[in-house]
Structures are given as C-alpha cells and as structure tokens.
Amino acid sequence: MASLPRVAAATSSTAIRFFGFIFLRWIPGHHFVPIIFTSLVVYLTSLVSLGRGDQPSSNRSKKNTRSSKSTRASKTAKSGDSVLKTLLTGLPSRRSRLSTWTTALINVAVALLTLDFLIRGLVLYPSTDVSFSRIGYVSPTTANLLLREPDQSQLPVIVSYQEASSSSQKWTQEGTVYKLDNSTDYTAAVTLRNLKPSTEYRYSLSNNKTGRFMTAPRPGSPAANRLSxxxxxxxxxxxxxxxxxxxxxxxxxxxxxxxxxxxxxxxxxxxxxxxxxxxxxxxxxxxxxxxxxxxxxxxxxxxxxxxxxxxxxxxxxxxxxxxxxxxxxxxxxxxxxxxxxxxxxxxxxxxxxxxxxxxxxxxxxxxxxxxxxxxxxxxxxxxxxxxxxxxxxxxxxxxxxxxxxxxxxxxxxxxxxxxxxxxxxxxxxxxxxxxxxxxxxxxxxxxxxxxxxxxxxxxxxxxxxxxxxxxxxxxxxxxxxxxxxxxxxxxxxxxxxxxxxxxxxxxxxxxxxxxxxxxxxxxxxxxxxxxxxxxxxxxxxxxxxxxxxxxxxxxxxxxxxxxxxxxxxxxxxxxxxxxxxxxxxxxxxxxxxxxxxxxxxxxxxxxxxxxxxxxxRLGKKGWDVAFKTAIGRTEELARSCFDIAIAGYYTLLNRLQAPERDD
CATH class of the missing domain: 3.60.21.10 (Metallo-dependent phosphatases)
Structure with missing residues (x-):
C-alpha cells in the first residue's frame, strides 16, 4: 500500500501540471493560481519527507546495508520504479537522483511560469512613460486624434496633417496641445477638421508620432455605396x-x-x-x-x-x-x-x-x-x-x-x-x-x-x-x-x-x-x-x-x-x-x-x-462536440441548482426572521 507522502507527492504533482496547463494555455482563471502554488508546497514537503524516509541507518552493518539495497532494488523493480514513471508522476526515484531532480524542477518551473504570467508585465512594464497616438472616429470632413505624451519636455505638442498623395510638403497645422497632466493621464483628443471626403491623410505630431487614415465618403457619392x-x-x-x-x-x-x-x-x-x-x-x-x-x-x-x-x-x-x-x-x-x-x-x-x-x-x-x-x-x-x-x-x-x-x-x-x-x-x-x-x-x-x-x-x-x-x-x-x-x-x-x-x-x-x-x-x-x-x-x-x-x-x-x-x-x-x-x-x-x-x-x-x-470551412460535428455539449449542459444544470438553492435559502431566512420582526 502506498504511503501517505507518496500519495501526496503524486497527487500534488499532477495538480501542478494539470492546472498549470489549463491556466497558461487554456483559461487564465484566478481559481487555478492558489491550487498550483498550494500543490507545489505540498509536493516539496512530500519530497523532503520521502527523502528522509529513504536514508539508511548509520548503525547498520555493510552486510545489512547490502542486503537492504538488494531488497530495495528488488522491490523497486517489482514496483516499476522507472525514470519514465518518475517524470510522469513526480514521485522520487530510488535509483536515479537525476530523474528525481528533473521531475521536481518541472513542477517548480510550472509554478514559476505561472508567476511570470501573473506579474512580469505588471512589474517590468508599468508603462507610465508610454507615448502614442491613434485615430478614432472618422467622418467625411473630420478625424478624432488621441495622443498621450507624459514627457513634459515635449510640450507643446503641435498637430499637423496633409494629404498622403500630396506631392508638396505643405502641412496644415490643426492645433497645439499646451498642457498634458495627470488629470487625464497625460492624454488629449484633437479633432482634425476641414478634410476632404474619401481622401487618405497623414498626420504628424511634434513629438515624432505619425500615422495615416482615410476619411469617410461624402453621403450620396458613389464611394458611399461601399463600406468595409x-x-x-x-x-x-x-x-x-x-x-x-x-x-x-x-x-x-x-x-x-x-x-x-x-x-x-x-x-x-x-x-x-x-x-x-x-x-x-x-x-x-x-x-x-x-x-x-x-x-x-x-x-x-x-x-x-x-x-x-x-x-x-x-x-x-x-x-x-x-x-x-x-x-x-x-x-x-x-x-x-x-x-x-x-x-x-x-x-x-x-x-x-x-x-x-x-x-x-x-x-x-x-x-x-x-x-x-x-x-x-x-x-x-x-x-x-x-x-x-x-x-x-x-x-x-x-x-x-x-x-x-x-x-x-x-x-x-x-x-x-x-x-x-x-x-x-x-x-x-x-x-x-x-x-x-x-x-x-x-x-x-x-x-x-x-x-x-x-x-x-x-x-x-x-x-x-x-x-x-x-x-x-x-x-x-x-x-x-x-x-x-x-x-x-x-x-x-x-x-x-x-x-x-x-x-x-x-x-x-x-x-x-x-x-x-x-x-x-x-x-x-x-x-x-x-x-x-x-x-x-x-x-x-x-x-x-x-x-x-x-x-x-x-x-x-x-x-x-x-x-x-x-x-x-x-x-x-x-x-x-x-x-x-x-x-x-x-x-x-x-x-x-x-x-x-x-x-x-x-x-x-x-x-x-x-x-x-x-x-x-468549419469542421463537421463529431463525438467531441457531443461530449463538450454534454459538459456545457451539466454546468448549466449545476448553476441552475445552485441558484435555486440560494434563492430557497434566502426565502427560508426571510420566513424565519419574520416572527422576530413581529415581536
């Protein structure tokens, strides 16, 4: 019969890998993160416990030690204590420390990847200094331009535009943004006006941000019959x-x-x-x-x-x-x-x-x-x-x-x-x-x-x-x-x-x-x-x-x-x-x-x-679709039962509290 530490090690190792895969590649649900890290703690604790249990007693004779090793090897062979089993289950190997360390490192790596997904962007990229510009809504004669510039040395930001097909270098200055502060998170919106319908434009900001856009067609024109x-x-x-x-x-x-x-x-x-x-x-x-x-x-x-x-x-x-x-x-x-x-x-x-x-x-x-x-x-x-x-x-x-x-x-x-x-x-x-x-x-x-x-x-x-x-x-x-x-x-x-x-x-x-x-x-x-x-x-x-x-x-x-x-x-x-x-x-x-x-x-x-x-070009329905549909309907039924139970609980609670209020 397997010992409790071995059951704990195998179970926690499986949980780390299974839920780690779901979290990193399938659904990044918050439920999985505590499961992964709790399972890692259980797994490492189980490894330490199993490692202590496998140490030979120092007062044993060499003969007994050799006999013990022989017996242990025999049991190991019978139990299928292979490298593959160690790598798949996370259980330590009595024959190969390398495979034991490898399977442990796999579990630690999954937890570290989970942590990396959680905080790398948050910690390393606060993005407080991000500067960008983009176009929003475009009409036949206007275009809304949004910009962000936290660097105060770039102020004022001058906004200019010209027709993209224009051979001249003449730019039309639309406006100047003199102030950008924390009240708008250093953003501002500028409307480019007096544009021609169905015309491609380029815009340029004095902080070296540029871009292109196309105005909407004039209503009633042939171009207004088409939209993508x-x-x-x-x-x-x-x-x-x-x-x-x-x-x-x-x-x-x-x-x-x-x-x-x-x-x-x-x-x-x-x-x-x-x-x-x-x-x-x-x-x-x-x-x-x-x-x-x-x-x-x-x-x-x-x-x-x-x-x-x-x-x-x-x-x-x-x-x-x-x-x-x-x-x-x-x-x-x-x-x-x-x-x-x-x-x-x-x-x-x-x-x-x-x-x-x-x-x-x-x-x-x-x-x-x-x-x-x-x-x-x-x-x-x-x-x-x-x-x-x-x-x-x-x-x-x-x-x-x-x-x-x-x-x-x-x-x-x-x-x-x-x-x-x-x-x-x-x-x-x-x-x-x-x-x-x-x-x-x-x-x-x-x-x-x-x-x-x-x-x-x-x-x-x-x-x-x-x-x-x-x-x-x-x-x-x-x-x-x-x-x-x-x-x-x-x-x-x-x-x-x-x-x-x-x-x-x-x-x-x-x-x-x-x-x-x-x-x-x-x-x-x-x-x-x-x-x-x-x-x-x-x-x-x-x-x-x-x-x-x-x-x-x-x-x-x-x-x-x-x-x-x-x-x-x-x-x-x-x-x-x-x-x-x-x-x-x-x-x-x-x-x-x-x-x-x-x-x-x-x-x-x-x-x-x-x-x-x-x-x-979508694939035909197969057995997997029926299986996934059954899972979906089971989830739907479980949610319905939960909602009914909660509603019943509150109804009962209100009835029990009613006599108290009457008193």
Missing part, C-alpha cells in the same frame, strides 16, 4: 502564454493585421468591449491608477507596430464600447457604485474622447452619455452601452440600457435614414440571443422584457423603413450567428430549424480578438424565437470582416424562378486564427424594387431576402 469594417472583442496580452514572448504582445492584433493586409482596407475597427481585463487572472487593485495602468500596458504592446500593406496596426481607426472586465466581472451596479467611477476614468480619456458623437436624441445630458451614433457610407450605427445603466437582471423591471438610452435607441430605430443608407447596425457588448446557456443572465437573456421591446422596434423598422437591421456583439469568446424572425412572417417549422440560414434580424457575435475560448459547448437553440445559424466556439483569435457593396442579388434563392435585383449586399466573413472559415450574405433590394415585398412560392410576403451561407 471589422469587429471583435476581448484582449488579454500574451495569451495563450508563451515564455519567449513579450508579456504585452497581443497575438490576435498581429494575426488580424496580417489578414487585413490581403483585403480591402477596412474603414475602422468596431471593438465591443473588454479592451482590458482588470480582474483576470487577478485584480491587483481598484484605484483609478490601477485601471489607467491596464490601458497604458495595452497601448504599450509591440503588436501595434505589426505592419501590413496598409501600414502598422495602430493606423486602423478603433471605436469602442464598454463591457464588464473593464469594470468588474458581470457588472450590474450602475455608474455610481465603486469601482465604476475609477474604471470609467481611463475609458473616458482613452476611448470616449476619440469615439463618435452621441445620438441627436440622447434623452440625457451629453456629458453623461456613453452610447454613440454615426453614419458611414451605406450604413448607420448605434453603439450601445450595456454596462453603465443596467440594473440587476432577471427582474420584472430589469433594464440593460436605462430609460434614456432605451428611448434614444427606439427613436433611432423609428427614424428613416437618408437616401443611400440601407443598413442599421446596432452594436452591443453582450449578445442579444439567449442561445448561450451559461452566464445567460449577463446577456440580453437576463432582460427579456426590454429585449422584446427593442425587437419589435427592429422588426417595424425593417417592414416600414426599407432598411435592414443587423446586430453586432461580443463578450462570449465564441462566434454565434443567430436570426430573430419577425413573428408576423408566420414561418413554418422547417424555416425555424437550428443551424439554418433564412429570414429575420441577424446577430453576429464574435470574440475574442486575443484571449481564451471556452472548452465546452454552451450555445444551442431551444425555441423558435432565437434561430441558430452558425456556432464556432474554437480559436483564440476571432474577428468579423464586414463588406458592403452594391451588386445584383436574387430576391429569393428558394424560388424556382430567380428574380435578380440591384441590391446593397453585405458579406460577413468570420476569421479564426487569421484564416477565413465562414461567409454569410444579406442584402437589401434597391431602386424601384426597394421596399417592395418579394413573394415566396408559399404565398407569404417577405420584406427582405433571406440570408444565405456562401462558404463554410
């Missing part, structure tokens, strides 16, 4: 962990930059939250400076220098929404409760300052608004803030938007778009679909009453305004395409089957840009309200590339007699780890047919053509 942009969410530097990588490297940014170099240059990145992970793996503080330091470290990443034919990654304009890990996991405590005020400070200075304008009808004071709206080419955008104004989920009066933002969104949906604008994009940091069955209440699935109000406004907009509504979201570290059919269409059961293209308001939820992905399957269709189109959980880097262009599209591909119509066509391309794996198409009929309802063979009227899959 990318979307994703969630960034964690150096994950999956690589000991040889820079601790601030973001592999997903580099993969995306390389992939975009082969495509039509996107107008911007619509980034849907979790730009920083203040609480993953650990929250080292909740002060304003802790939050600011996380933003500084991301902007210190060498990955922003990764270049393609369109230039370095930092030249891609980024516009941002807020999500929970920029505050606290699953945040729903409003904008007054700590740590929200501290978390909001850098988000305002680093992101909101360069974001698009607030909606014309914000229904709140502009200084208190963190949701945005803009038009670019054939599309208009409404960027929701689903964190700042939300209340506790799963209540009768729960709100994810707050009253002012909800009214602003409903006004946006009911307002006709200018001529040439055929798409309404609504971005949300969390998915609209309730098809994700783990953490559902943190999504719109926890606010179903408000979701229904918004959906009814979307369906009305598609029926009456001649536009198509598309939802873009992130957060889940997986990709899910879902459609929400208008109940008024009265679709048949065959048209509502899972994993099918077809009619409805479509949502494309994608992430992470550079982070872990879930090892279990938690997305599946359970009713006819949320129809699954495609699910792609795997991949540490995912982003969507959306391209809108005019062309000829069949009004209804299901009919035997195609009806080609001039249309505005959206092609959504899903990229996983730098490679396109799935494409989907939606369209809006134009010209004299715009707003005219096509008729299916069944006789039902359909306002917009159904979506269709253009390409699918």
């Amino acid at each position: 942009f990318v979307t994703s969410s969630c960034i964690k530097p150096n994950f999956p962990y690589n000991v040889l990588s820079h601790p601030l490297k973001v592999p997903g940014i580099e993969q995306m930059t390389e992939a975009l170099g082969k495509l039509l240059r996107p107008a911007f990145m619509l980034f849907l939250g979790d730009f920083v992970y203040i609480d993953v793996p650990f929250r080292f503080g909740s002060s304003m400076d802790h939050y600011r330091s996380e933003y500084r470290r991301i902007y210190s990443s060498p990955s922003w220098a990764a270049a393609s034919i369109d230039g370095p990654a930092i030249d891609l304009p980024w516009i941002h929404t807020l999500d929970d890990h920029e505050i606290e996991n699953d945040w729903s405590q409003g904008n007054k409760t700590a740590p929200y005020p501290a978390a909001a400070d850098p988000f305002l200075h680093y992101h909101v300052a360069a974001n698009p304008p607030v909606p014309e009808k914000a229904f709140a004071h502009p200084d208190d608004v963190t949701y945005f709206s803009f038009v670019n080419g054939p599309a208009s955008f409404f960027m929701l803030d689903t964190r700042t104004y939300r209340s506790e989920p799963s209540q009768d009066n729960s709100t994810i938007l707050g009253s002012a933002q909800l009214q602003s969104l409903l006004a946006y949906l009911s307002t006709p778009e200018p001529a040439g604008v055929h798409w309404k994009f609504i971005s949300s940091s969390v998915p609209f679909t309730k098809n994700w069955h783990v953490g559902t209440t943190d999504t719109w699935g926890g606010f179903l009453n408000e979701r229904q109000t918004v959906f009814e406004a979307m369906w009305h907009a598609e029926r009456e305004l001649g536009v198509r509504v598309v939802l873009l979201s992130g957060d889940r570290h997986e990709f899910g395409a879902t459609r929400f059919p208008d109940p008024g269409l009265q679709l048949s059961s065959s048209e509502l089957q899972p994993d099918t293209a077809g009619l409805g308001v479509h949502e494309f939820s994608v992430g992470p840009l550079s982070m872990f992905y879930l090892p279990v399957r938690s997305y599946y269709q359970t009713d006819d309200e949320d129809v699954s189109v495609k699910y792609a959980p795997d991949g540490n880097s995912k982003f969507g590339y959306l391209d809108i262009a005019e062309g000829v599209e069949n009004a209804d591909p299901t009919t035997s007699a195609p009806t080609p119509l001039r249309s505005s066509i959206l092609t959504y391309s899903l990229y996983v780890d730098g490679e396109v794996v799935w494409k989907y198409r939606l369209s809006v009929p134009l010209g004299p047919h715009a707003g005219v309802q096509a008729t299916q063979d069944s006789g039902k009227k359909v306002h917009l053509p159904p979506g269709r899959v253009l390409e699918d």
